[in-house]
Amino acid sequence: MAGEQALFLFFMRQMFFFFVMRMYMRRRALGRRRIGRRRDRYHEIQRAAVFAAIAIAQAGQVDRAVRDRDETRTTAWWDTVVFHPAFDDKEWYRRFRMTRATFLRICDELEPRLVRTTTRLRTPIPVRKRVAVAIYWLASGDLFRTVADLFGLSTASVCNLVHDFCQVVVETLLPRYISWPKGEALRQTVNGYEQRWAFPQCAGAVDGTHIEVKAPSEGHTDYFNRKGYHSVVLQAVVDFCYRFTDINVGWPGCVHDARILRNSLPYRCAERGTLFPPEMTRVINGVPVPVMILGDPAYPLLPWLMKGYADNGHLSRRKTNFNFRLSSARMTVECAFGRLKGRWRCLAKSLDVDISKVPNIVSACCVLHNILEMNREEFDQAWFMPDEEVPQAPVVHGEARTHAVRDALADLFAAEDL
Template identity: 45%
Template sequence: MREREANQRASETENEREHRLAATREREANWRASETDNEREHRLAVMRERLTNVPVRQRMKGSIDWQLQERDTASNVWWNNVVLRTFNQQDWLDNFRMSKETFLYICSKLSPALARTDTLMRKCLSVERRVAVTIWSLATPIEYRTIAHLFGIARSTVCEIVHETCRCIVDVLLKEYIKFPTNNRLSTVVEEFKTKWGVPQCFGAIDGCHIPISAPNLMHTDYYNRKRWYSMLIQGVVDANYRFLDVCVGWPGSVHDARVFAQSTLYDNIEHHHILPNNTITVSGVRIPLYLIGDSAYPLKLWLMKPFAHNTDLTSDQRNYNYRICRARITVEIAFGRLKGR
């Protein structure tokens, strides 16, 4: 019967073939239009089961299912066979700037927001690979094209994953790990500054840092900083152990540090007594409140100390004060240096 049908199709003209295919498509459209939702779900389930049970080598080369299987296999080669099987702890630190344990911990925290489901057309990328693509992009100065080759995905997919994962990191991890200390935690920070750096009542060191960027198309002169390159400013406050307590990101590079500080949420909260308790100590008959330390770019306030200007004659006490303030303020510079090093 199959041989007779094959002979009939071989001998039919072009018009007969078109007529037969049109009739077949019409019958199939009428049949699918009349089927119920349960019948449709059953038909799709049978199709999925058949595709799953057929070995890859028996599938027609060039078919959609064959292409999807080949694409999935190619995208997993480097990740599964090189990273997961051969990378030791030093390889993880060199390439991802963190240990494997830290990487898996980040994946577990971001999993609820980044997890995706498989579809009939393709398998989704796992949370681990999404995070790996993002960290690899942030940790290495290479373009999306190279990352796409490594992970076996498209360049547009790399771009989408990096932006999506960064947004998840900000939404999920920022509020948990970068937050202003309160109550017992604030007392611990103050005590650590006194013990390690010799400055009492200090609860943080503040400074700004320029992050290099490509010149934007709009208002690019606003991002041209005093060092003669384009940048975006990040303001940070760190504790005595170089851990960030507060960040303010997004101002153009030409803006002065003092203006960024005056417009930040941190300034508003401290100025209006929203976050700092009224804890004071007496030193040489003077009541000392809690305070930040910054460089000469910042304004002098009751809760912000900065060094005396070096272009004047200083007494020995003033020079000693400058030494202690600058020595403690180096914590924020070290923190930014570590951040850039990663």
């Protein structure tokens, strides 16, 4: 009996020892597996980080290789243009339509908005190069790809640089360089028209021109104009020095000039009586003649907007003489459009950009045009692009008082020509 109890106790001790050892070994195995999984995860993270670093490095090397290849082939041109004396001022002017001094002044004015910070991944494009890329494209109208090859950039970069530049010019420089004449500036404009074009009480000339665009994906029929292509309209008021004093751009090509005028800022100011000061009204042949702007037959005859007599083929000499004087003075706006499109060739061909970008591009060209005209920079007459305008249906409208003003001016011109 005693032997059986001893054997039982021995067996129980062995079973307990086996159970404890089994638990110990299982816990140890679990610990090893846990450590292994942690080690595996750590190695996976390490491998992923290494692969990511290699991919970034390879991408950077490929990108740098492409840029280096392009810059080796093309950036030398830009370096020559900017720094090398062999690239003379005449060649610079031919490519950028402005002097170096004006170009640098524009760079200085736009630098706070165009400068970009340097990062660990990339050194930003310098401001002067950004401005040069945009102005070169505006002046040449070349494909983005062609400009990219010249400056050692990608096509997408050139596209972004052009649109960024135009946006900044519109936001920063347009209010400064395109403004309605007031005070002394208005008096100088009126005197300028009278001295240069022999037309008194004139503060500008208004007209519209079509900027050809690619057909938009939506509403393309609205942009199809009477000339037979898709366009947006630039309506502008110009002073006697071919400078824009007001622009309205973006209306579809099928819209009549008179409708665009009714939706412009000068028209709203005139309706409120704030366009021109009444104290500048001048009595001519017994008739009070206010300050006015000149328009073609497409516009209505208004107290502040003068147009010629309707040509029915039987005009008197007095009326024909008046129409000639008015047409001569009104040619300032036609010349301004010709000089605008001559300088900025992108406007003389179809703008192959999204329709939403067109107003900024056209407005930026108008601002740059004013800057060059204010600085009296040379304009090569070989650049001139005459605007072949198709006459629109005349608008018959006018008060008796306005007709009296026109008749008084016609009498004045007839007396001067005697």
